[in-house]
Amino acid sequence: MTTMLNFTFVFWCLVSLQTLCAGSRLSLTASPEFLTKDITRRLSLRCSLFDTAPPVNGTDANVKYVTSMLVTRNSDNERVAAIDEHTAAQAETDLDSMTVTGDLTFADTSATGLPERAYLEMVWTHPGYNQSGGYTCEINAVDLQGHTVVFVSSAEIGLVTATDQDMLDELVRLEAEDQAVKAQLAALEATLANLQPPHAEEGVVNCGDSGSWNRNGNSRYIYKDIRFRKAYLTAPPMISLAVNTLDTHRSANMRIHAAVLNVSKQGFRVQCETWDDSHVYEMSMRWTSVVA
DSSP, X not given: OHHHHHHHHHHHHHHHHHHHSOSEEEEEEEESSEEETTXXXXXXXXXXXXXXXXXXXXSSSXXXXXXXXXXXXXXXTEEEEEEESSSOOEESSOTTTEEEEEESSXXXXXXXXXXXXXXXXXXXXXXXXXXXXXXXXXEEEEOTTSOEEEEEEEEEEEEXXXXXXXXXXXXXXXXXXXXXXXXXXHHXXXXXXXXXXXXXXXXXXXXXOGGGSEEETTEEEEEEEEEOSSOOSSSOOEEEEEEEEEEEOTTSOOOOEEEEEOOOXXXXXXXXXXXXXXXXXXXXXXXXXXXX
16 A cells, blocks of 8 residues: 555646645746747756745655656657766757856755755757757656655747747847947957056257357257157156266256156157357266156
């Protein structure tokens, strides 16, 4: 009598699918449920076993643990993916377009508020005709009395031909996606530009002997124009000058002056000057430019 009761219990779980086999409940969901030829870019199929809250309306209690999960496709029972106590979740077909994840000891309550005890999920990229059809998920578990319990559920994934409106919607979506990618690239370029070291240059300008400089009364001066190797983008930089070399007549007072003039994003001018009886044999200035 006990054997007959156990057999009847297993058969009930097999035919009752989601609604009657609880404590534990099997869920097989596809997203989307229909593939649009040449347009659908992603298909996911997830087989899950959930614990349910009392009062239960099928099994006496939630199962103790899950031993294996298997998903097959169409009437020839093509093996699609599987997981068991000794083997991690793995794909058994569509290896070039499908990824598989799964766990037999999972406990996520985010979707239903009830523990998801185990799951096996398949995700295809650019699914087509070969991914349409009927799918069956079989879960083998053990109840609190040590009896084997089998859960089975099926889902159908249809295939439809794209209409003119579908194609137009896809073009609009692709255009919007293209614009979003361009905006992301522009933002990334701006971020990288901000991460780069600030634009800075340096150099030495040689003013030479004051005997060859321009004269204005008792003053002698010369202008030297400097052009940056790379123009500054947003504003003229700050320029600093320092004496690099200096040789003057020893018997006269040393009088020198240097100034920065006409700073732009492309370059600037240096003025070297002396006056009265001072004489400069050699004068060079080291300059640096940095972002203002």
